[in-house]
Amino acid sequence: MSKGMDTKLKGDIAEQAVVLEALKKNWAVLQPVGDRLPYDLVFQIDNKFIRIQVKSAWWDEKKGNYVVDVRRTKTNRRRMLRDPYTNNDFDFAILYLQELHVFYIMPSEVFNSYGSEIHLVESEKRQRKPRSFQYRERWELLEV
Numbered sequence: 001m002s003k004g005m006d007t008k009l010k011g012d013i014a015e016q017a018v019v020l021e022a023l024k025k026n027w028a029v030l031q032p033v034g035d036r037l038p039y040d041l042v043f044q045i046d047n048k049f050i051r052i053q054v055k056s057a058w059w060d061e062k063k064g065n066y067v068v069d070v071r072r073t074k075t076n077r078r079r080m081l082r083d084p085y086t087n088n089d090f091d092f093a094i095l096y097l098q099e100l101h102v103f104y105i106m107p108s109e110v111f112n113s114y115g116s117e118i119h120l121v122e123s124e125k126r127q128r129k130p131r132s133f134q135y136r137e138r139w140e141l142l143e144v
Contacts, residue, residue, distance in 0.1 A: 010056040010058075015040055018103070039052055040052060050091045051092075057098075066097050068118045070084070070085070070118060072084070093105075104137075
């Protein structure tokens, strides 16, 4: 990943990676116009519509793991505002680790149960996997 990549570009890349995975699974993908809604995509799977919030993870050098911010970020006249999501804002969050091309698929209530950040551990050296690990590559959760 290039050093000068801003968060908006990282988000766009994550969103398109999620779209590509959904298309490979033969799911219909709808993209809302603009970014005013609390979700980024809608999948149609077996005539069911599922609202998806996409998050791009970043590497935290100090902690040695990937991190995703759980809050909604809005910029308003040079100020960054962060608000929590509600469980009604979307159905699933999909977290994308670009360097590894790995996805975590979490129901909204699980995603929203974290404080302000989710830490994703990809190291095999760790004895105990964090709770987030059970959602790694769990695409089948969307098909229920």
